Amino acid sequence: MRTYFGILVLLLVFSLTACTEKESPAPENGLKIIFSHLAEDEPLITNQMIYENAAGNPYEVTEIMYFISDLTLYHNDGRIIKPSEWEGIHYTDTNIPSTLEWIAGKNIPSGLYDSLTFTFGLCEEQNQSFMFVNPPEVNMAWPEVLGGGYHYLMLNGWWTDLQGVRRPFNFHLGIGQIYENNSGQVSDITGFVHNHFTVNPTGGPFSIANEGITELTLTMHIKSWFETPFIYDHNQWGGAIMQIQEAMYIGSMNGRDAFSIKQ
Amino acid sequence: MEVNSISIFSGIRLRTLMRSLIAFSASFFMLTQELAAQHQDTILQLPVFELTDTSVHRRMPVSIIKAGSLEQQREADLGEILRKQTNVSGIRRGGYAIDPVVRGFRYSQISIFLDEGIHVEGGCPNRMDPVLSHIEPEQVNSLEIVKGPYLLQYGPAPSASIHVRTRPDQSAFNRGFHATSQSGYDAGRGGFKQHVSLLHSAEKAFLSFGGGIKEYDNYTDGNGKEWNSSFSKKDISADAGFKTGRSGFLILSYRGSFGRDILFPALPMDETKGNTNIFSGYFERYHPANPEKRLTLSAYHSRVYHVMDNSFRPQYTRVVPPYNGIMQATAIAEASSSGGRFSFSYPSGNLSMLHGIDTRITAKDGTRNMRMIMTMDGQEYTSEKSINLWRDALIINTGLFTSTTWKKRKTEASLGVRVDLNHAESGDTLVVEKEGKTWYKSAPVNQVMFSISGNLTYRISRKTTIGLGLARSQRAGDMQERYIKFLATGYDRYDYLGNPQLKPETNHQADLMLTFRPGKAELLLNVFISKINNYITGVLVPPNVARPLSQGAPGVKQFNNIDAAVFTGFETTLSWIPFKNSNVGISAAYTYAYFMEAERIILENNQLAGTEIIKNDPVPEIPALDASMTFSYKFRKPLLSPQLIIRAVAAQNHVSLSYYEEKSPGYVITDLVISYYPHKSVSLAAGISNLLNTAYYDHLNRRLLGSNEKLYEPGRSFYINIKFKL
Numbered sequence: 001m002r003t004y005f006g007i008l009v010l011l012l013v014f015s016l017t018a019c020t021e022k023e024s025p026a027p028e029n030g031l032k033i034i035f036s037h038l039a040e041d042e043p044l045i046t047n048q049m050i051y052e053n054a055a056g057n058p059y060e061v062t063e064i065m066y067f068i069s070d071l072t073l074y075h076n077d078g079r080i081i082k083p084s085e086w087e088g089i090h091y092t093d094t095n096i097p098s099t100l101e102w103i104a105g106k107n108i109p110s111g112l113y114d115s116l117t118f119t120f121g122l123c124e125e126q127n128q129s130f131m132f133v134n135p136p137e138v139n140m141a142w143p144e145v146l147g148g149g150y151h152y153l154m155l156n157g158w159w160t161d162l163q164g165v166r167r168p169f170n171f172h173l174g175i176g177q178i179y180e181n182n183s184g185q186v187s188d189i190t191g192f193v194h195n196h197f198t199v200n201p202t203g204g205p206f207s208i209a210n211e212g213i214t215e216l217t218l219t220m221h222i223k224s225w226f227e228t229p230f231i232y233d234h235n236q237w238g239g240a241i242m243q244i245q246e247a248m249y250i251g252s253m254n255g256r257d258a259f260s261i262k263q
Numbered sequence: 264m265e266v267n268s269i270s271i272f273s274g275i276r277l278r279t280l281m282r283s284l285i286a287f288s289a290s291f292f293m294l295t296q297e298l299a300a301q302h303q304d305t306i307l308q309l310p311v312f313e314l315t316d317t318s319v320h321r322r323m324p325v326s327i328i329k330a331g332s333l334e335q336q337r338e339a340d341l342g343e344i345l346r347k348q349t350n351v352s353g354i355r356r357g358g359y360a361i362d363p364v365v366r367g368f369r370y371s372q373i374s375i376f377l378d379e380g381i382h383v384e385g386g387c388p389n390r391m392d393p394v395l396s397h398i399e400p401e402q403v404n405s406l407e408i409v410k411g412p413y414l415l416q417y418g419p420a421p422s423a424s425i426h427v428r429t430r431p432d433q434s435a436f437n438r439g440f441h442a443t444s445q446s447g448y449d450a451g452r453g454g455f456k457q458h459v460s461l462l463h464s465a466e467k468a469f470l471s472f473g474g475g476i477k478e479y480d481n482y483t484d485g486n487g488k489e490w491n492s493s494f495s496k497k498d499i500s501a502d503a504g505f506k507t508g509r510s511g512f513l514i515l516s517y518r519g520s521f522g523r524d525i526l527f528p529a530l531p532m533d534e535t536k537g538n539t540n541i542f543s544g545y546f547e548r549y550h551p552a553n554p555e556k557r558l559t560l561s562a563y564h565s566r567v568y569h570v571m572d573n574s575f576r577p578q579y580t581r582v583v584p585p586y587n588g589i590m591q592a593t594a595i596a597e598a599s600s601s602g603g604r605f606s607f608s609y610p611s612g613n614l615s616m617l618h619g620i621d622t623r624i625t626a627k628d629g630t631r632n633m634r635m636i637m638t639m640d641g642q643e644y645t646s647e648k649s650i651n652l653w654r655d656a657l658i659i660n661t662g663l664f665t666s667t668t669w670k671k672r673k674t675e676a677s678l679g680v681r682v683d684l685n686h687a688e689s690g691d692t693l694v695v696e697k698e699g700k701t702w703y704k705s706a707p708v709n710q711v712m713f714s715i716s717g718n719l720t721y722r723i724s725r726k727t728t729i730g731l732g733l734a735r736s737q738r739a740g741d742m743q744e745r746y747i748k749f750l751a752t753g754y755d756r757y758d759y760l761g762n763p764q765l766k767p768e769t770n771h772q773a774d775l776m777l778t779f780r781p782g783k784a785e786l787l788l789n790v791f792i793s794k795i796n797n798y799i800t801g802v803l804v805p806p807n808v809a810r811p812l813s814q815g816a817p818g819v820k821q822f823n824n825i826d827a828a829v830f831t832g833f834e835t836t837l838s839w840i841p842f843k844n845s846n847v848g849i850s851a852a853y854t855y856a857y858f859m860e861a862e863r864i865i866l867e868n869n870q871l872a873g874t875e876i877i878k879n880d881p882v883p884e885i886p887a888l889d890a891s892m893t894f895s896y897k898f899r900k901p902l903l904s905p906q907l908i909i910r911a912v913a914a915q916n917h918v919s920l921s922y923y924e925e926k927s928p929g930y931v932i933t934d935l936v937i938s939y940y941p942h943k944s945v946s947l948a949a950g951i952s953n954l955l956n957t958a959y960y961d962h963l964n965r966r967l968l969g970s971n972e973k974l975y976e977p978g979r980s981f982y983i984n985i986k987f988k989l
Binding site: 019020021022028084085086087088089102103106129130131132133134135136138139141143144145146148170239240242243 | 585586587588633635637639640641644645646647648805806807810811812813814815816817857863867870871872873875876877878879880881920
């Protein structure tokens, strides 16, 4: 009995004196991507009708929201690195400063990298309805009846039409629809088109340090959405294009050269 | 190195104590004057700190609450009543269905069962309906809380057991006609309860029926804030007993409980419908000359139908920023538990032997439906999705148990052994895989579990007894831990994903009990330590692997085994009779629990910025140091007993870093209760709970959904309970 008692008291004393302590983490490196948005090669100024696209539409931008995913780095020794093991999708929102930085990965092989690529939007496999349930991502939901999943891009603003009237535009990209007889009626949808695309931003090689966080700036050139290879005219497509696959196709083609990186 | 300190009873001031005493004295004086002329001659029963000395009490750390105590309570919920017991607390998510926590152990770590091992599987994945919420206090004869894995005869007993006795005992055959009416009104929340029971017995049979209703409105806290916590419940019960020969009897029982519109402001949904039906049968045969020779056979089937939705929330009917759509969610779950138990006991020399076998079959199925209604480009679009919460999930547990009790002079000992075979399977088709690693895939699993407990008591002197309990007990993962899919079931708002491959959790526990009875006092001291290997808890899953499906959930955690958690602490009670007819009770309890090693996710801008290992990190949701004092006096003429209860709870600063748990302040509350027996058929209990209208919350109270604000406890409330019996 005394032995048991002694053991119990010792265990209790030991337990009650146990202190919380943090173990120092091993040194690691990481890649942080900083998002910037340029209009006519200058930082974007929102809510001012000061820009003009290649079609000659005077326009202003209210906000930009978009997803990028499947980030891939190309090491100059030939290795292909996918750093985003933790979170492979990033949401960027010009209204939410915290989304303008993304810790894209940790413990990435250091050295020189030739380039990187990413998917603009979400690939078909990933783009599942109700994948996000919290704001702000949930507000990117794409109607189930129009293909489901999420918007790849919401570029919202105003343009001045040919009559000089200031009109809103929602330059939205997501899953497109094929309509029987081009009716545009939901009941006539016969198929869907996944408009996500791969971006290989210009900007050349970059390096990732052995320790610490390496920062890369990923810049969206807004005017590119409206030119090269196709001229996009708001007067032609109107303010809402969620149900106009041709307009979204132009957007998905034009977006491929809308990004650059800089270290 | 960071050392957590414990500040004791922050907020307790002498002035507060004085105010309580003055209030108590004034009430006491007024009532004695008013009622002095009345007198009856009935035995008074104090609700707490009864002097008890049973063999079970000496051997095991156990608390017993009898029906007489339950009748006097303001609370309409067993979980809330249990919180008054030493080292028992509860998780509050709304105004009803408080989930008990014993010594920091919770959920399936506590085996809660009725009578001879009747189990109820709650339907709600958010634990809106913990086991005790399916039983009404008026249906209960007694409750036994065994703090430790010592009660192995009624199914696996992981870390604690709560034995709820509802079935009439053998005395029901000899009671003739009885009718009882229990009514109660709680002014603080406009709560009304009424329960009626009837019993008629002849020599060889008895029949009893009971039924009740409860209608409770929202409660208001000490700051005057109203919390959406109303609920409505109905219950019904029936028992039929038959004597089978001179020394045997059979009792068939039914219990039904039906809840409607039970609101939970800390959860994303409310319970709109909850139907519980429990059918059971019990047969007992004993030797007429030696009742210790006994054979029992019992069987049961319990079924729970649970519907919850967010129709009481604003986002069900309108757009609530920052959402830009109407968000509707509904979940329906059905659960059943069926089982049986056979046991036989007999004396053998100095030994009392008990052997038996029991089995429990638990089945669960449930679906969640989500609907989002959004307006885009001038058109309204509706998106819907249904997912399984469980799909034909099944757990079968069969156990063999044996126990023996030995008594000789000053020494008493008991030994219990239990072996369980646990089989689990599910009809899930969900497979979660990522880059070659399988995170979730359902496949049938069989596990063998071994539990053993031993208790030794030695009477050192006429006044002093010392006892030691040692136990090793295992429990398998429950329905939630194995098969739940993406629902916020924990305190941290993460969606949880089950893990079919969980290993059993193993508890190694030691209790040291000391009883000291110097004359008119009794002192009980119990210190314990428990080490749990393969502790089942949530571990964060990368968003790349799984994303949450519940609004407000920041991510997904999957149940996993981690090594190891240590729980240690004490309970002590002192009951003292300073002068004739008076009683002073003092109790205190504390649990200190930590993970030996825990991984903490470091987040920046809601993104993974790294991880760190924390040693000796506190286990989350552990109650703070708790103490209470009770003063009571029994007047013989008139027959009444006023009682003042002061409860002080320390601040909880010992919080989990890995779970980002927040500290909680301490509080002191005062209750005043007066029991009055004007006639042998009438008893009355009236009181004021939270006399000083203190605004407070317990550390285990959940946060209001969508905020960091904790659910506050009800403010001052006057209540009255009246019981008539024929």
